[in-house]
Amino acid sequence: MxxxxxxxxxxxxxxxxxxxxxTDAVITQSGTAxxxxxxxxxxxxxxxxxxxxxxxxxxxxxxxxxxxxxxxxxxxxxxxxxxxxxxxxxxxxxxxxxxxxxxxxxxxxxxxxxxxxxxxxxxxxxxxxxxxxxxxxxxAFPFDEETRLLYDAVAPQYSTAEFDAAIAEIDRLLPGEGPVHDRVDAFRNSLAIPAEKLQAVFDAAIDECRARTLAHYDLPTDEQFSLEFVTDKPWSGYNWYQGEFESLIQVNTDFPIIIDRAVDLGCHEGYPGHHTWNVILERDLLNEKGWIEYSVYPLFSPLSLIAEGSANFGIELAFPGEEKIAFERDVLFPLAGLDPADAATLEALNAMREKLSHSRNHVAREYLDGRIDRDQAIEMIMKYRLEGRDRAEQTVRFIETYRGYVLNYNLGRDLVAGYVERNSSDDENAWDAFETLLKTPLSASDIAAQ
Structure with a gap:
């Protein structure tokens, strides 16, 4: 605890x-009880x-x-x-x-x-x-000082050699000519959900995320969300919590949406991610305890590390082990009209790309602290995030807009995962520990100390 x-x-x-x-009150050294x-x-x-x-x-x-x-x-x-x-x-x-x-x-x-x-x-x-x-x-604050003051967290220092080693693994998984990021981009784009299938695929993904969450949590019967597809945003998905247990979930279609993003966004923005977290805060802290400060969500605050970290960890909580790729292969791939035979390669690629998850922190710190310029930041995102130029430019735009906020996704996920692992012994206990974290106002330094 x-x-x-x-x-x-x-x-x-x-x-x-x-x-x-x-009756046996003790007298202190000062002479007072x-x-x-x-x-x-x-x-x-x-x-x-x-x-x-x-x-x-x-x-x-x-x-x-x-x-x-x-x-x-x-x-x-x-x-x-x-x-x-x-x-x-x-x-x-x-x-x-x-x-x-x-x-x-x-x-x-x-x-x-x-x-x-x-x-x-x-x-x-x-x-x-x-x-x-x-x-x-x-x-202006240095990157590390800004994140400490806003999010109660400081990202570790990184060695690009570790990122290079992960890229070498991916190079072997997807051999061919040209930069690795081009090959990764081409493979992932081949698994994009056709525009006319987006609604059906996302409905199926979110329904499964919700069902898996409700198997463990009793959410209010009137909780609900609406889903919109939008364009011209610096982010890929967003949950706009409306209050009274309702959310508006928006998905950005500026770029092709790859099949694995349906479950990722369904969990992250919905269940057991942002929507679930906001519902629990409103029900348990605002309504039941009367803690009025939870009527407002300040984006640039320690709450965001919990919000983003729990939303990212919520994906693997809801779909442990091989369950995510199995659901995508057996349900979402056919629904999208994609070849399920590619699911295994996608899963292997994503496991390797996870080793690059902190690279955005590294690039953001170098860029915002003035050690590299914008063009260099885009090139580094292309290399270490394995993104095409257009996506890399969107990522840099996100960094320029939200600055140190980027660490909440990966460092936040790591802290939440560590907390749940230390406070649970099996899958059911993991859901209990996760719920405790969602409804307890803990910041990054608190979680790290548990």
């Missing part, structure tokens, strides 16, 4: 025992009330920042009057900076007597908002 679990459990125990003061159970219970209640107030202030701060930084608020399903007031009572970035600094001091004081998992995350959310305010004002 998380490091704050003992404090939380103690709070529940004190409430259960009725708050009677022990330690607080009674009742006093501790009252202090915990006052701290919760304080965090409720700070949570409200954070939501309003996030909404106000969203007026200056449109990408900051990814989703909001709190009181409409707060959103309306943000537009009519605009605050300058300078005012927001001072407000964030004040909130940071206040939440640190609220956490001083009894640190809670809620308060610890709220403090990190406020610090991330303050950092984003400073970035919106023009302040």
């Amino acid at each position: 998380q490091r704050f679990a003992a404090a939380i459990a103690a709070g529940f125990a004190l409430a259960a025992c009725g708050g009677e003061q022990p 330690p607080p009674s159970d009742q006093e501790r219970y009252v202090a915990a209640a006052e701290s919760a009330a304080s965090l409720d107030s700070l949570g409200q202030s954070f939501v309003k701060l996030a909404l106000a920042l969203g007026e200056h930084d449109p990408a900051f608020v990814d989703a909001y399903h709190g009181p409409t009057e707060w959103a309306d007031a943000t537009k009519t009572e605009a605050r300058s970035l300078e005012q927001l900076q001072m407000d964030a600094q004040g909130l940071l001091i206040s939440v640190a004081r609220a956490n001083a007597d009894e640190e809670t998992v809620r308060g610890a995350m709220l403090e990190k959310l406020i610090r991330a908002a303050l950092t984003r305010i400073e970035m919106t004002q023009g302040e």
